[in-house]
Amino acid sequence: MTPEDLRFSVAPMMDWTDRHCRAFHRTLSKRARLYTEMVTTGAVLHGPRARLLGFSRIEHPVAVQLGGSDPADLAEAARIAEGFGYDEVNLNVGCPSDRVQDGRFGACLMREPVHVGTCVAAMKAAVRVPVTVKCRLGVDDQDPEEALDALADAVVAAGVDGLIVHARKAWLRGLSPKENRDVPPLDYARVVRLKRARPDLAVALNGGIGTVADAKSHLVNLDGVMMGRAAYGDPAGLIAVDPELFGQAAPVADAFAAVEAYGTYVADALARGECLHAMTRHMLGLFNGRPGARAFRRHLSTVGTRDDADLATLRAAVALVSREVPERRAA
CATH class of the missing domain: 3.20.20.70 (Aldolase class I)
Known part of the structure; x- marks a missing residue:
């Protein structure tokens, strides 16, 4: 090592x-x-x-x-x-x-x-x-x-x-x-x-x-x-x-792109019978600091826990987050 x-x-x-x-x-x-x-x-x-x-x-x-x-x-x-x-x-x-x-x-x-x-x-x-x-x-x-x-x-x-x-x-x-x-x-x-x-x-x-x-x-x-x-x-x-x-390019441009990138994994897991909440519970802090972050969390914590929740549910939660305000995070 x-x-x-x-x-x-x-x-x-x-x-x-x-x-x-x-x-x-x-x-x-x-x-x-x-x-x-x-x-x-x-x-x-x-x-x-x-x-x-x-x-x-x-x-x-x-x-x-x-x-x-x-x-x-x-x-x-x-x-x-x-x-x-x-x-x-x-x-x-x-x-x-x-x-x-x-x-x-x-x-x-x-x-x-x-x-x-x-x-x-x-x-x-x-x-x-x-x-x-x-x-x-x-x-x-x-x-x-x-x-x-x-x-x-x-x-x-x-x-x-x-x-x-x-x-x-x-x-x-x-x-x-x-x-x-x-x-x-x-x-x-x-x-x-x-x-x-x-x-x-x-x-x-x-x-x-x-x-x-x-x-x-x-x-x-x-x-x-x-x-x-x-x-x-x-x-x-x-x-x-x-x-x-590491001096390498980031794999995704921002949090919105990260959701799309993760979407392929989510879709495959759902097809295997996994529930959406098992995956999205790890994403609740993804949009911290952005307008709409609370609505995003609420949607995933309520609608996202239903048995029929799917990838569209995740995308609906993301749609509640504003894209207008730039992310301001310490590097």
Whole structure:
């Protein structure tokens, strides 16, 4: 994996970055790396794999994020995911939810860096695609300097191909998963110190990145930036990714063109029996800031949820948005 592979990505987000969301984001950027929602090893090994891991070829480059802590299970799940065609396998060492803690994976593994290294080594031995880790600065009362260094040392020794750091600690006691996304303070400087201490390790930053301009500023010191909620809530901002971060033309001119580009995927999915809302729920923020954006959202949230909603329903929603006012977005 080269640093450019991690240059810009959209974060894995539970209940959000499903296959329809990723296909939509791909219409906005050809270069952004996309991630699945976290999938547990138990689900991969024993669940409906085609539903959990299936994706469209248009999504490449796309990575699967695994949750688990048993090295053998992670190795087998990684092998299965590679067989589905994923470009990268990522290990979740950052999720703070109670369910994840009960399963001994996610952020609580920050306390077990040597074990994380063992997991990474097992995954590396099982697949040819890159294996990366997404982590926090530490958890609870851990010293972020010591905790992050210990994790980095362990995974580097195991051959990890890249480290994505959410630049906040996670408080496993006292804060909800939602609060853990905002309450612990961001410490970008800590991630920069990690990169400077390990120049050969590809390091990407996650947490609080609001615009592509923000992302570009962090690329002065780091190999990559991962954008989460801002990419989902204001997806039109992703149109700036290819020209601003990769020096390539944007795949679509604006949000209106993005809807038309996504329309082919929507039509195919509808023909397979998918419901329109499964796809359009990821588009509600597309016209933020434009006159008619509220009407667009309302139409998709009401008419768009009906059983007979189709591509014409989506186009009717778009027709409610003004084309007169130019979009004014930070690059």
